[in-house]
Amino acid sequence: MFSGVSEVLCSRCGRDRGLAAPVEALAWVSERQGDRTTWLCPACARAHVRDIEGKLPEAYW
Numbered sequence: 494m495f496s497g498v499s500e501v502l503c504s505r506c507g508r509d510r511g512l513a514a515p516v517e518a519l520a521w522v523s524e525r526q527g528d529r530t531t532w533l534c535p536a537c538a539r540a541h542v543r544d545i546e547g548k549l550p551e552a553y554w
C-alpha cells in the first residue's frame with residue numbers, strides 16, 4: 494500500500510479520502526449500490542442531498 498493514498502475516491506469530485514485529514518475522513522459518506530460501495534466527500538455529500546431535494550416534483554412545473 495502507498496502511504497497516504499487510499500482506494501477510496503469521491504464519486505463526484507474524485508478527491509482521495511486517504512489524503513483527507515483524519516477528522517474529515519470520518520465525515521465521508523458511503524453509499525451501497527448493489528455490490529459496490531461508492532463514497533462522497535463531505536462537501537459533495539451536502540450537494541448530493543440538495544440534488545435529491547431538487548428532484549422533487551415541483552422542479553418539473
Ligand SMILES: [Zn+2]
Pocket residue numbers: 503504505506507508533534535536537538
Ligand atoms: Zn467530493
